[in-house]
Amino acid sequence: MKEAIVVLGMHRSGTSSVAGAIAKLGAVVPQTLMPDHPDNPKGYWESGPLVDLSDRILASGGSSWSDWRAFNPDWSQSPEGLALTKKLAPAIRAEFNGAPQIVIKDPRMCRIFPIWQAGLKGAGYQARVLTPLRSPNEVAASLHHRDGFTLAHGMMIWLRNVLDAERASRELPRAFVLWRDVLSDWRTHLLAALADVGATPPRRSDLADAEIDAFLDAGLRRQTHDALVGAPDWVEKSWTALLRLRSSPGEPDALADLDEVREELDAATAIFGPVLVGLERDAGGFLAARRELDVLGPDHVRLGHELIGMTANRNDHAGLAHTRLEALNNAEAQLIHAQAELDKLAVARLALDERLTQTLNELVGMTANRDDHARLAAARHVALETLALQSNDLSERLARSEAVRDRLEVVIVARDAASAEALSASEAQLGRLTQALEGMTANRDEHQKIASERQILIDQVKHEAMRLAAQADEQQAAESRKIASLEATLREESDQRQTLADALDQAVVREAHLLEQAAEASRLLSEKEAIIAIALQERQAIEGERKALSQDLNALRQRQMERPVRSSLDLIGDAWTRRAKAS
The missing domain is CATH 1.10.287 (Helix Hairpins)
Structure with a gap:
């Protein structure tokens, strides 16, 4: 069977560098590559049609690439899921034209890899997974720089992607490699990872080595935060487990730690996910407004120069x-x-x-x-x-x-x-x-x-x-x-910018108001729980008093029943005494 080297890694984790190096070693890349971008000056090495299919799958399942919730597990059984799944294998064949060894890369696949694995199998490819790793602090900082996400949001996205990708690739040949190791010494670390998954590069030569040396640039790693400063326990525990998987991709203790974090994350998502939807929507509007302002800013300057x-x-x-x-x-x-x-x-x-x-x-x-x-x-x-x-x-x-x-x-x-x-x-x-x-x-x-x-x-x-x-x-x-x-036009754009600024201020005020409401709701919930606990204690006390009163009442009733009998005897005795005295 033909083999597909799947670079299955989180966004901003060096997946483009790794995929590009593998391509220069001879693996066939998609025919429709996405164009270069200032965020990825040396190319994404992703297929435009396949990325579009990933976005359509996520959107049809009510999700997106920046969502930290689990993807709908029943999606594949829906009519839309069945229709889109049937398009995967033909799209893969069209992009790679039946090449015997290909490299495929799309960070969106981390959350939906079982779906894509079925598509690869339908196109006649055996998946061999290579996962680049990058510190979650660096990933969150890079997402903040590129997309404006908060560091906490960026770490949650990282956590969901690495957990889902790791769980979906356990039954396949796989290897984990640090991106910084690839940049510093790809001959040692990248070639060892390819050997671990059973992939033999067909174009290994002095010429290919020189091309990769020129391609891999340590300057592409613009965010350097190896230390996990302020990372949540889930993130720190998962990162530690992933680092252990580099030497042993199936280490039981590491897998158990990842499963534990995944179960806790899913449980927390079920509780807090619906509550945070509104806040995330407002935050998304805030980011969109800020991006629009960033887009209008250069136009405003350009029009002024004109x-x-x-x-x-x-x-x-x-x-x-x-x-x-x-x-x-x-x-x-x-x-x-x-x-x-x-x-x-x-x-x-x-x-x-x-x-x-x-x-x-x-x-x-x-x-x-x-x-x-x-x-x-x-x-x-x-x-x-x-x-x-x-x-x-x-x-x-x-x-x-x-x-x-x-x-x-x-x-x-x-x-x-x-x-x-x-x-x-x-x-x-x-x-x-x-x-x-x-x-x-x-x-x-x-x-x-x-x-x-x-x-x-x-x-x-x-x-x-x-x-x-x-x-x-x-x-x-x-x-x-x-x-x-x-x-x-400048006046209109200035008005639009002012409108967006006003909307931004309103969004900030609304966010602060929502945070206050959430804090107030949390406080009321705590007070309610305390009141309920006190009420339960009082209820138990009242129940005990009620039982004691019931016993006292029963004793009183018994005494009341006995008291009339003794009084009649006394009256009879008094009557006989009065008659005796009268006689």
């Missing part, structure tokens, strides 16, 4: 919009300045056009009077100086005007060199000047086009700036709405 961040973003967007607006104003000023420069250039072009027209007219006149070469030369010289001055004045503002100046200088130099050809040179100069005039006209049209394009660019920049400003306003409005929504 609000601060969004406020900063809003200020950043406002600053960005202001910067963009300043840049737009600067660009607009630069464009206005450029437009003024273009206007100045246009005026200069007009003056140049007028002078060129005058020069052309003079050239035309000089062409008509070919013989007046001296006047033509002087006119050419004056035109050359004028054009040179205008070209120097416009060289920095209009690059294309330099080409015109160069062509005019070439024309003038050519005419000075070839005075004989004055007419042809004048005609050539006229053509060149005409061409230059056309070029300048084209340049003027181009500048006008550039000015028009710049105006279009200005309009586009203005439109983009207006669009960005509107978008910034819209984003600012949306962020304002979101901030308002977050503020409303």
